[in-house]
Amino acid sequence: MPSNAKIVISQFGEAELLEILDADIPSPQSGEVLIKVSYAGINPIDVKTRAGLGWAAQHNKNNLPWTPGYDVSGVVVKQGEGSKKFNLNDMVAGFIGFPLRGGGYSQYVCVPENELALVPEDISLKPAAAIPLAGQTAAQALEKAQIQSGETVLILAGAGGVGHIAVQIAVAAKTKVFASCSESNLSYVESLGATALDYSKPDYLQQLGSVDVLIDLVGGQTAIDAMACLHPGSRLVTVPTITASQVCEEASKRGIIGMGMLVEPDVTQMEELLGLISSGMIKVQIEQVVSYQNVVDAHKKVETGRARGKILLDMQG
Template sequence: MEPTDVSESILMQHVIYREFGEREVLQVAQAPVPEPREGEVVIRVHGAGLNPIDWKTRKGLGFAARQIENRLPWTPGYDVAGEVVAVAEGVTTLAPGDRVMGMVGFPAGGGAYAEYTLARADELAIVPDELDLVTAGAVPLAALTAWQALFEVARLESGQKILIHAGAGGVGHFAVQFALERGAHVVATASPANRDFLAELGVHEVIDYHTTDVAEECYGLDVVLDLVGGEAGKRSLHTLSETGVLVTIPTVTADDIVSAAEAMGLRAHGMTVRPDVFHLDEIAELIEDGDVRVHIDQAFPLNQVQAAHALLEGGHVRGKLVLDCR
């Protein structure tokens, strides 16, 4: 890359934290725009998606925190969409001006909460013209989690019956749409405020988790996608058929749920999402065709990152939260 492409003298804003802690540790700082190394591109970030792993890692919880604890200060964020502004020598698949999105820097790199960030060219998918770049920033991690849980781990097929916990959330609202597109019968848990939202997406049955025990309402299910964990995940084992499978996403309670399933002679699996540009391309195609839509609950500027984390940590977001880094 020629230094003039994104001049080394340009400063950008990015979010950092110097120690683990409450959301007050999140600070906006300045740094030089990064230079791409072999295989990398520089992205002018438009949207950076927020995910539960972001606040858990900020608090020092989970496997990602263990990988960065000796690398602080650190810039969080694994979800990014924006415009390529510079490419390293040897990168032939992307060029300046390309509109891209990806799950980047996972788990130790991060870096998406910024005006500019680095990404490996092979981590990025082209954003459909129909999708604006701020909204696209909310897609990769949540959509890939839903996709891999449903189709790689659970092997969901047309005609099967699936229960999706927290169907109106970030991962959930993608999962219900993917399952419907695959031809499954979809039951989702949600609060009453999200019933109409899920009905609009096409969900067949919505269960109010405040008033209804899923173990009394559902039985003989082929798949449960547990996005809540803990007792909700354990109770859901009672809804499975003998050949059914439960996939649980929250890592903190995954071992307990898998053990409980084994004791009942049932199948349950935990999983951790991974970047996969081929899956992301398939997801982008569904969005482009209008079969899947991305719902943004709220967008925040970089300097309101603490407020964004407050809402994220509350856990009752419809769809996704995103940082607008333009």
């Protein structure tokens, strides 16, 4: 039987504690399919959980070793009883097992078929693995903020996994988009259709005037400082959960409508995002594809908080 390499967290801590195990290939249960995983996307929540931070770590602390990974793309290789949404050899992708099951950092994983979307033939499996969690977070944050055509939207961290998708959706919705990033990402963020703002400059928000919507992907004091360009009645969606209550409290003092959020997997939205990639409306930025054997380096890179777009694990071979 071919082996199934999977990456596990056996104890919380540094990236070096990630282990690669050789497991059996699992059998799909009723309503599931077995996927041979091509790529697994890495998200900041994976890195925080590995470090023992946040509620996914809290809830899994008695469930170690645990395999992280919510974003996968691959090929259906076996169907469980009653599973009929996909055919064998279909290319699929999804935002799977969120928040507690995870499991995407595996060469083979069983997934309920209703968590998966068919990947159109004109899309490679790389963007399909990069888009699930980040793309749905971007779409849901903008929905929550109820952006309207003609409004001014400021996105903090426009070059990141969530940010680069949020910028493109907000531009397509005909809002005027400003997005913060470091100097090295200015031209990249401009290429997405936003006005890029270099956050290393102390007065980087001064040119903005008044903003209708703030999508905060940084959190904490950075979000609080950016409230200087909001007005009473502006909407703010703060995405990092750890500082959400602090940011919303400060927003409320200023008459700003502050909202936290937790992304919810939504297959219909995933299919729509794949359609937007297929039509060329969204371009998925992949900074690096790293062999799963180098998962430690990949986690360290995501941990810097400086990746442009997404980092993927290549789970093949």
